[in-house]
Amino acid sequence: MAQGFNAEFKCQREFGWLLSLWLFLSGTGCALFALFKILDLAVFFGLLGLGTVVLGGVVLLLELGSPLRAWRGVLRIRTSWLSRGVVFVCFFVATGFLSVAPAWAPGLPWTLSGPAGLVLGWIAALCALMIVLYPGFWLAKNRSIPFWNTAWVPALLVGYAATGASALILLGSGHWSDGRHAYDLLAAVLIVLSGVLGGLYLLAMQRAGGAARESVRRLNAAPLNWTFHLGVIGVGLVLPLVLVLWVPSAQSLAAICMLAGGLLFRYCLLTVGVYVPPALVQEGIDFSRLNRTGTDLQREYAA
Template sequence: MTHLDHRYDQLIDDLKSEYRPQREWAEGRGFFLIVGHFLVGLAAGAWLFGLGFEDSFALLSGWLLAGLGGLAHLVNIARPERALRMMTRFRTSWVSRGFWGLVFFMIGATVYLVTLLAPAAIGGTDTIIAQAAMALSIAGAVILIGYMGFVYTASKGIPFWDSNLHPVLYMSYAARGGAAMVLLGLAFGAGTGIDAEILLELWLTATALAAILWILEIQGAYASRDDAAIRSVRDILSGRLAFAFYAGMLLIGLLLPAVLIAGIVAPLSSAVMGTVALASVAGDFFMKYASIKAGRYLPLRIP
């Protein structure tokens, strides 16, 4: 069976299903959309935390991750000229706003990093250029974090995504990812002078908020009594995405870091903090993978 035959058979099966799973943003090139959203969200969080803690490792990581996230988005849309067309619709499209946010971020972050790492080139971080670049990068990061949540909430045809909690959930994961990247820097010897206890408290706070929001999202889907939303939740809890949820989100993303932070396996050290950071980041990816892939369309009703 050829790839086209498989896609055709899959389409027929989906059309036979009353609650068709969305595949455009999850399979084939669509998988790169998940990767792109994961990377730019992590990048924005890392950049904001890097600025807050004056951590060069987090700043460089955020810049690099944002660039990779932009490339993943381009792979997803396949043709770069589509991105240019999308960017003209910023008044009505969150996708367009997301692209602009990435442009602002990359320009501002690049200039700011030059002033930070090579101050002899255009002056240090106290110059007007550096401060303007930092402001532009912060604006871009905030837009990126907001765009990821609102772009799904705007998809009214997929009830599971149509939740007012979605934007806040993505904000909490951006904060969790940002704290994780600074923790990772500590594991590599960066971030001299950063208080690890304060950083861990911030990570735990963001993690607790994300967990509460996830519970509320699931409860909200059941409370809505919308069959499409309920099927999406069942896909996550006991269906095709259960492995990503239990092994990826819960085991790797929550349980493993909790055990390590508690000191059950080993005393808290740079290596342990690095492992916590990597496990946290991996869990965040599985969260986005599961929540995006779980989307199911409202059924077509022909009068």
């Protein structure tokens, strides 16, 4: 069985910048809308969240390559997280816009603070949460890429989505001085949370061995090491945390750094996804027992 068997690890090449940008826009926009409801922010932030998600949908259509076939995405709702995501997005956009519509159309039979407006807004917020989560569930379901096949991925995407949303709040809150300090503290807490989650995730993947460890190795090796260490960690986490806590006049710069780091994080997460052979996935092989060259596998199955 081992004769001619190749267990070399290879990185996926299907997903790149477009999918990273979609994950960034949809996650950040939905988290912003959820925080708009939770923190009772100005309507501007609700509209900004909705617009960001719509822009993310356009990016996803470009990634799919056949926008006119996008309607087929709902046909596998019982088995596919992507299909469920399409439904969540449709409900989110519809209920979200209806919930904030009274802000510019006062003649509507419901108001922002009325029962109908509140119900629509919280339905949209619930859909927003699911939109943040479902890409993580979709990636975690992929057993052929152990670096994604873990519950850490949905948790990380939620953390980074909330961090990006807090960055947009920092950028927009310059027009509303009340509560600015609270937004700074929120951003700092979310930056630390994202950093801790990321560190625990990489530690877990390093200990898992096999393809997961190989993904961590590639993350810390050229050519991606500069993007990860300088972009994700330095620019995306450390610098904005310092600015938010100790340089109040540089909050806008901190927010821009947080957004840039969030986009680069998603790109790194996708880029270092290392495949294991499909036949091994079907057989339920313990991937942590494989080394980079497949020697261990060949020895085990030579008999």
